[in-house]
Amino acid sequence: MIDCLASLARLLGLQYADNSGWDNPMQNIESKLAAMQAEFPFPDEELQRIRRRGWITNWAKKGGIGAEIGVFRGHFSEILLENLRPSKLYLVDHWTLEGSYFDWGDSYTSNNTLPTAFAREEVELRVSKHPDTDVVLIEGDFPECAPAIVEPLDWLYLDANHRYEHVLRHLYAASKLSKPDGVIMGDDWTPDKKHPHHGVFQAVNQFIKREKFELVVAGPAGQWCIRRSTE
Numbered sequence: 001m002i003d004c005l006a007s008l009a010r011l012l013g014l015q016y017a018d019n020s021g022w023d024n025p026m027q028n029i030e031s032k033l034a035a036m037q038a039e040f041p042f043p044d045e046e047l048q049r050i051r052r053r054g055w056i057t058n059w060a061k062k063g064g065i066g067a068e069i070g071v072f073r074g075h076f077s078e079i080l081l082e083n084l085r086p087s088k089l090y091l092v093d094h095w096t097l098e099g100s101y102f103d104w105g106d107s108y109t110s111n112n113t114l115p116t117a118f119a120r121e122e123v124e125l126r127v128s129k130h131p132d133t134d135v136v137l138i139e140g141d142f143p144e145c146a147p148a149i150v151e152p153l154d155w156l157y158l159d160a161n162h163r164y165e166h167v168l169r170h171l172y173a174a175s176k177l178s179k180p181d182g183v184i185m186g187d188d189w190t191p192d193k194k195h196p197h198h199g200v201f202q203a204v205n206q207f208i209k210r211e212k213f214e215l216v217v218a219g220p221a222g223q224w225c226i227r228r229s230t231e
Helices: 005-012 025-039 044-059 075-084 116-127 164-177 198-210
Strands: 065-069 088-093 134-139 153-158 178-186 213-218 224-228
Touching: 025 116, 044 075, 044 178, 044 213, 044 224, 065 075, 065 164, 075 088, 075 116, 075 153, 088 116, 116 134, 153 164, 164 178, 164 198, 198 213, 198 224
Parallel strands: 065 088, 065 153, 088 134, 153 178
Antiparallel strands: 178 224, 213 224
């Protein structure tokens, strides 16, 4: 687990041996997160959309074991933790394997000035607010790092890539990791053929045509969910 007191003290910049500053650890966490947001602002419109994405968790098992593939700064990880209260959660991302900085060249990365280590530290801080969940961070490329996920999963949430061929690979890997009654959810469901994220829509539809899976729901805020077909 990464939510031990010593780790939390390091993230908050506190001396663990000193009890000062620990009167309200949650307040300290929120203050630190606010400072991180001020230093590298996450787009307001995307923060609003993250909340709107939360409805998809209604289709996943509460209290189970899950995985989020594509974590970035952990904003949606918090939604998963708050809504599903998993006993264990795997968080998979490249983070520092991408180099010292993200090179996406957009507002998400403050025009390539956001350090990858900063993003991972922010994730650690966010998940520390949920000490009842055993959180495992995996820094690696999915699905190559899939063997690090050692239990069958009740659900997976995919948000690491938008290209058709990559999403299709992720879907096949996710299907091998999920329980028979598990679900696979994800972001960026975009039927518009001209949209740069249309590859997700294509891959999901191709996957359920080839395999014994069915679309459960899709639409609002670009969310989707599939499960094994009962037929």
